[in-house]
Amino acid sequence: MPPRLRKLIGTILIIILVLLYALIATTVAAATLGSSPWWIHLAYFLFTGILWVLPAMLIIKWMEKPGKSGGK
Structure with missing residues (x-):
């Protein structure tokens, strides 16, 4: 998965997490x-x-994984 897509998905997941958790x-x-x-x-x-x-830390850790090309 491309890093930009992973970060977009992670950001949406964090927003949902915070809203539901609150x-x-x-x-x-x-x-x-x-x-x-x-x-x-x-x-x-x-x-x-x-x-x-x-x-949220787990989501951020997943978001920061490098892409298949090895870079961020």
């Missing part, structure tokens, strides 16, 4: 953390705010 994390928080103390909210959003980086 929607799911917010929905879970609204459904489960309603009466929790403030520090539970803080811990949850710190954790979920960092967790999305892991799948």
Whole structure:
């Protein structure tokens, strides 16, 4: 796959990942953390705010693979 196409696909995947992840994390928080103390909210959003980086790193790593010609 040409590097430009891989980067386009990866960029679209990251945008979709961020949108879906934010929607799911917010929905879970609204459904489960309603009466929790403030520090539970803080811990949850710190954790979920960092967790999305892991799948994004995998997508970026895939995007940066060299093409079949050996160059980027």
